[in-house]
Amino acid sequence: MSGDPILEVDNLAMRFGGIVAVNGLSFAARHGEITALIGPNGAGKTTVFNCITGFYKPTGGTIRLSHRDGKSYQLQRLNDFRISKIAKVARTFQNIRLFPGMTALENLMVAQHNALMRASGLTFLGLIGAPSWRSAEASAIELARIWLKRIGLLERADDAAGNLPYGDQRRLEIARAMCTTPALLCLDEPAAGLNARESAGLSELLMSIRAEGNTSILLIEHDMSVVMEISDHVVVLDYGVKIADGTPQHVRDDARVIAAYLGVEDDEVAAVEQELGL
Numbered sequence: 001m002s003g004d005p006i007l008e009v010d011n012l013a014m015r016f017g018g019i020v021a022v023n024g025l026s027f028a029a030r031h032g033e034i035t036a037l038i039g040p041n042g043a044g045k046t047t048v049f050n051c052i053t054g055f056y057k058p059t060g061g062t063i064r065l066s067h068r069d070g071k072s073y074q075l076q077r078l079n080d081f082r083i084s085k086i087a088k089v090a091r092t093f094q095n096i097r098l099f100p101g102m103t104a105l106e107n108l109m110v111a112q113h114n115a116l117m118r119a120s121g122l123t124f125l126g127l128i129g130a131p132s133w134r135s136a137e138a139s140a141i142e143l144a145r146i147w148l149k150r151i152g153l154l155e156r157a158d159d160a161a162g163n164l165p166y167g168d169q170r171r172l173e174i175a176r177a178m179c180t181t182p183a184l185l186c187l188d189e190p191a192a193g194l195n196a197r198e199s200a201g202l203s204e205l206l207m208s209i210r211a212e213g214n215t216s217i218l219l220i221e222h223d224m225s226v227v228m229e230i231s232d233h234v235v236v237l238d239y240g241v242k243i244a245d246g247t248p249q250h251v252r253d254d255a256r257v258i259a260a261y262l263g264v265e266d267d268e269v270a271a272v273e274q275e276l277g278l
C-alpha cells in the first residue's frame, strides 16, 4: 500500500578503518514517495547508497526492503546482483556509467539482460530463434522504445550513448535503471551538471515515475530547488549522523540543517537559530 515503508534502515553503520562514514543511521522511505537524502559533502550519503545497493557490506545495522505484495528482503545479507534482481533495487551513479560505445537503445537492452537470458534458455533458444525468445526480445525492445520516447531520445535511439549531450545521458541512465522495472530507484545526484531547463525536465520525469506508483525513489541531490520541489520526505545527514527527517518545509527551517550547510559548529547552532528567528 502507498504509505507503507518500502525501505527501513535501522542503526546502519559503515566504517572504513578509522573513518566512521555512517553512524547509527535509521530512517524509512515509503512506497510511492520520493525520499531525498541530503547533507553537506562527505556527510555519508553515497556510502548509504552503496550499503543499500550491496556495493558495501555495512559494518552494522539492517536494511529491510518490502515489496507491496508483502515479500521482504534483508539487503545487508544479499550481494549486489541479488539486490538488483530479486529485491528490485536499481541505481544510478554520481558519474555517468553508461556504455558510451553502445547505442542508446542497446544501453536499454543491456538493462534487460536477465530477462532476455532467461528467455533465451541461456542462449540456445536465442540461437535457434525460438518463439519464446523472439517474443521476449520484442517486449524488451518495446520497453526500451517506451523509455526512449519518454526521455525524448527516440530519434537518437541508434546514436552512441557517449555522443549524446550530457543532460540526455543523465536521463538515459535513469531510463536504463527503469528498464529493470525496479521497486526502488536510487539516484545519486541526478541533477549534477544540468542547466535549469534540464533540471526542470528531470523533476518532471521523476514526478511522472512517482505518479505511476510502481517505483519509489530515493534521491541524493545537492540541487535544493529539485529537492524542495519533488520530495515528499527529506532525511538530512551530517558527519554520518541523521540531523533532521521530515517534510521539505520542516527540514528547510531546521536550524541544525542550516548550520550544517553553513559549516557552523554544534555549539553555535543556538546563535544561528536566534539570528534566523527560528
Ligand SMILES: Nc1ncnc2c1ncn2[C@@H]1O[C@H](COP(=O)(O)OP(=O)(O)OP(=O)(O)O)[C@@H](O)[C@H]1O
Binding pocket: 016, 019, 020, 021, 039, 040, 041, 042, 043, 044, 045, 046, 047, 048
Ligand atoms: N571506500 C572508502 N574508503 C574510505 N573512506 C571512504 C570510502 N567511501 C567513503 N569514504 C569516506 O566516508 C565519508 C563519507 O563519504 P560519502 O562519499 O558517503 O559522502 P557524501 O555525503 O556522498 O559526499 P558527497 O556529497 O561529496 O558525494 C567521507 O569521509 C569519505 O571520505
